[in-house]
Amino acid sequence: MKILVAVKQVAALEEDFEIRADGKDVDEDFMLYDLNEWDDYSLEEAMKIKESSDVEVEVVVVSVGPDRVDESLRKCLAKGADRAIRVWDDSAEGSDAIVVGRILTEVIKKEAPDMVFAGVQSSDQAYASTGISVASYLNWPHAAVVADLQYKPGDNKAVVRRELEGGMLQEVEINCPAVLTIQLGINKPRYASLRGIKQAATKPIEEVTLGELSLSADDVGAGKSMSRVRRMYVPEKGRATMIEGTLAEQAAKIIQIINEFKGA
Amino acid sequence: MSVLSMKYGKKQHSPSEMDMPDSTDALVKLAIKAGDPYVAAAVHELATGASKRQLEMQILESRRTALSLARWEHTPSSVLAALSNIGDGAVDTRLDKNPNTSSEVLSNLYVDASNKRNLGLTRLIARHRNSEAGILKSIVLFEDDEESLLALSKNPAAGPEVLVSLAERFAGAELGVALNKNIAQNISAPADLLARIYSVSDLHTRVAVIGHANCPDALIAEAAASDEPLMMRVLAKDKRLAPEVLLKYAESDDAGVRCGVVANAEMPLSLIGHLLGDSSELVRREIASRSDLQAEHIAVLMADPDGWVRQRLARNPVVPLQVLASLAADENVDVRRAVARNAECPVELLQTLAADKEAWVRAAVAYQHHAPQRLLVGLAGDNDVDVLSGVANNPNTPQHILEKLVASQEADVRRGVILNKAASRDTLLPLLEDPYYLHRILMVANPSMHELDKWNLREDPDYQVRFSVYRWAVKKIAPINTRYIVGNEVIRRRRV
Numbered sequence: 001m002k003i004l005v006a007v008k009q010v011a012a013l014e015e016d017f018e019i020r021a022d023g024k025d026v027d028e029d030f031m032l033y034d035l036n037e038w039d040d041y042s043l044e045e046a047m048k049i050k051e052s053s054d055v056e057v058e059v060v061v062v063s064v065g066p067d068r069v070d071e072s073l074r075k076c077l078a079k080g081a082d083r084a085i086r087v088w089d090d091s092a093e094g095s096d097a098i099v100v101g102r103i104l105t106e107v108i109k110k111e112a113p114d115m116v117f118a119g120v121q122s123s124d125q126a127y128a129s130t131g132i133s134v135a136s137y138l139n140w141p142h143a144a145v146v147a148d149l150q151y152k153p154g155d156n157k158a159v160v161r162r163e164l165e166g167g168m169l170q171e172v173e174i175n176c177p178a179v180l181t182i183q184l185g186i187n188k189p190r191y192a193s194l195r196g197i198k199q200a201a202t203k204p205i206e207e208v209t210l211g212e213l214s215l216s217a218d219d220v221g222a223g224k225s226m227s228r229v230r231r232m233y234v235p236e237k238g239r240a241t242m243i244e245g246t247l248a249e250q251a252a253k254i255i256q257i258i259n260e261f262k263g264a
Numbered sequence: 265m266s267v268l269s270m271k272y273g274k275k276q277h278s279p280s281e282m283d284m285p286d287s288t289d290a291l292v293k294l295a296i297k298a299g300d301p302y303v304a305a306a307v308h309e310l311a312t313g314a315s316k317r318q319l320e321m322q323i324l325e326s327r328r329t330a331l332s333l334a335r336w337e338h339t340p341s342s343v344l345a346a347l348s349n350i351g352d353g354a355v356d357t358r359l360d361k362n363p364n365t366s367s368e369v370l371s372n373l374y375v376d377a378s379n380k381r382n383l384g385l386t387r388l389i390a391r392h393r394n395s396e397a398g399i400l401k402s403i404v405l406f407e408d409d410e411e412s413l414l415a416l417s418k419n420p421a422a423g424p425e426v427l428v429s430l431a432e433r434f435a436g437a438e439l440g441v442a443l444n445k446n447i448a449q450n451i452s453a454p455a456d457l458l459a460r461i462y463s464v465s466d467l468h469t470r471v472a473v474i475g476h477a478n479c480p481d482a483l484i485a486e487a488a489a490s491d492e493p494l495m496m497r498v499l500a501k502d503k504r505l506a507p508e509v510l511l512k513y514a515e516s517d518d519a520g521v522r523c524g525v526v527a528n529a530e531m532p533l534s535l536i537g538h539l540l541g542d543s544s545e546l547v548r549r550e551i552a553s554r555s556d557l558q559a560e561h562i563a564v565l566m567a568d569p570d571g572w573v574r575q576r577l578a579r580n581p582v583v584p585l586q587v588l589a590s591l592a593a594d595e596n597v598d599v600r601r602a603v604a605r606n607a608e609c610p611v612e613l614l615q616t617l618a619a620d621k622e623a624w625v626r627a628a629v630a631y632q633h634h635a636p637q638r639l640l641v642g643l644a645g646d647n648d649v650d651v652l653s654g655v656a657n658n659p660n661t662p663q664h665i666l667e668k669l670v671a672s673q674e675a676d677v678r679r680g681v682i683l684n685k686a687a688s689r690d691t692l693l694p695l696l697e698d699p700y701y702l703h704r705i706l707m708v709a710n711p712s713m714h715e716l717d718k719w720n721l722r723e724d725p726d727y728q729v730r731f732s733v734y735r736w737a738v739k740k741i742a743p744i745n746t747r748y749i750v751g752n753e754v755i756r757r758r759r760v
Binding site for chain 1: 326327328331332335354357358361414442445446448449468469471472494675697699700701724725
């Protein structure tokens with residue numbers, strides 16, 4: 001039994017940053033990299049299945065990205081993933097989520113997992129489409145925004161609860177293998193133990209080339225993507241106004257604004 | 265050498281490799297050998313000459329590291345000073361925001377910002393708490409940027425002289441009105457300036473002046489004639505207010521004014537009875553917290569329909585045992601919890617509350633510092649994380665219970681043990697390998713741990729733990745009274 005977890009190293013920003021010279025992204029020096037929060041929950045869900053199963057379950061994490069992504073993959077290994085795979089080629093720079101989904105699909109075909117987990121979205125790009133595009137390429141069933149999962153290794157069906165608007169949940173029975181995009185809060189992700197971190201440091205990260213996936217530079221990158229970033233910029237400030245004055249005065253102004261909006 | 269290669273503080277390697285350095289030179293050499301920018305930052309203030317240059321090369325190994333250290337709230341000021349010399353505008357912006365940036369660095373940055381007409385940096389310097397009065401005075405005298413001046417007017421680092429200059433420069437100007445509002449709330453504003461601002465300002469600013477700790481007595485007396493509710497609310501809390509004015513305020517139609525009266529420690533006892541039946545629950549809540557309550561007041565308050573009134577009463581240490589016992593049976597969970605948190609709550613009552621159906625109440629019992637061991641042993645069998653956290657925190661909890669709680673899956677419970685001053689080293693030892701990095705940082709600061717326990721965390725996977733170990737070592741080897749700062753240099757006064 002094998003569960004494949006697609007993960008991404010995401011970038012966070014401080015309040016001050018600089019845009020790259022080409023205007024298409026933030027200068028990398030200002031980015032703080034970490035494992036995508038949603039993927040932390042996906043991995044934990046896979047680990048829960050592994051640890052509660054009577055049969056052997058292998059958890060494989062996969063990411064598409066350059067060398068720096070190894071740090072996030074080691075984090076996954078430290079938390080208990082059995083193997084880590086990283087796919088990269090410089091020609092993949094600028095790939096949109098759909099192309100990344102294509103690359104992941106080729107890995108999945110080779111690995112032949114019984115289930116595929118991905119985060120609902122990445123915190124830096126928020127397309128929420130990688131997992132779904134993988135399901136589409138594979139022609140597998142999928143469920144998005146999974147907030148609860150009942151599944152035992154070997155089962156040909158899983159029951160998931162999907163989070164909907166307005167606090168609603170939708171219970172869905174889904175055929176397996178399937179692609180599930182996991183929502184925050186489905187579990188409580190663990191911290192990696194020091195022992196796990198130490199062991200992860202010595203585990204190999206399998207580096208896979210596009211060629212090994214029967215892909216070429218022509219299949220990936222901005223050129224092959226159906227969407228491309230034209231520019232990234234900070235918009236003009238909106239209608240926000242700093243309320244000045246003494247504390248009592250600020251309170252009075254806030255009350256006045258609230259009353260105006262309420263029509264009082 | 266990793267913490268994993270150690271068996272809980274027992275040496276397995278040669279002492280020369282494992283022992284903590286006994287001199288600043290040895291510590292600096294070890295930090296250089298580590299090749300870690302955060303370790304280098306931790307010991308930077310101790311180094312001189314070539315060693316210092318080597319550390320700075322590690323700190324400045326990449327722009328990314330420089331930016332991170334410039335932003336980090338734990339970066340020592342000597343490192344921030346070194347970062348100010350690299351001439352990177354983005355780094356300078358972060359230095360201006362960092363609370364550890366020294367006044368000297370800020371002064372240099374101001375000169376640079378001023379020459380380049382960099383208003384963004386000037387604004388940050390104007391609001392920085394470490395900015396020198398001289399620099400702030402320069403901003404007052406020579407800058408016209410409103411945002412910088414408004415930021416400065418809120419800065420407590422601007423002493424009385426700077427604030428007076430600011431108010432004088434813009435007296436009568438439109439900007440002066442906004443500046444006066446800020447100055448009236450600035451703790452550094454002197455009494456005479458406050459008096460001047462009071463004489464020329466609108467009601468809100470005058471109210472701020474009256475609420476200021478430096479407000480002169482004469483203004484308090486003058487303002488007492490006001491019948492503005494805003495003014496009376498602030499005045500009512502002032503201990504300098506004449507008793508007859510307090511009596512008058514107690515009759516005010518404004519609940520905020522009456523609340524102020526009750527919050528005033530100088531309020532005559534006779535007024536409590538008068539305000540006990542006040543229509544505003546806010547007033548009655550204030551009364552319930554007073555330390556001069558009499559039996560007849562308590563009897564009325566314990567039957568108050570407002571849960572917050574009863575909750576405040578239940579926390580009040582002057583409340584007698586019988587009343588606490590009655591409140592311990594209150595239908596409101598927060599009232600029962602308040603009884604359990606009362607510093608004077610007797611053990612018998614704690615025992616009753618330890619069996620409460622609500623975990624929120626049992627948790628309060630678990631945190632009570634005079635809860636007896638037997639009660640804590642019983643609560644250690646609870647399943648609720650808040651209750652177990654309380655047991656873990658409680659210095660009366662027996663060591664054998666703490667030893668079990670160290671293995672809890674809940675980080676809050678394990679943290680409770682780390683923060684428990686009675687937890688022994690033997691109990692705490694497993695937590696040196698706690699998965700949560702913040703817990704390992706707390707272990708470095710824990711006085712129960714041996715030096716070697718802490719030192720062995722120096723190669724922790726988390727950079728913040730490594731930094732905290734070396735910072736601890738710096739303080740251990742060269743206590744602050746052996747160091748002093750000259751310019752951007754921290755010079756060792758003597759070797760320890």
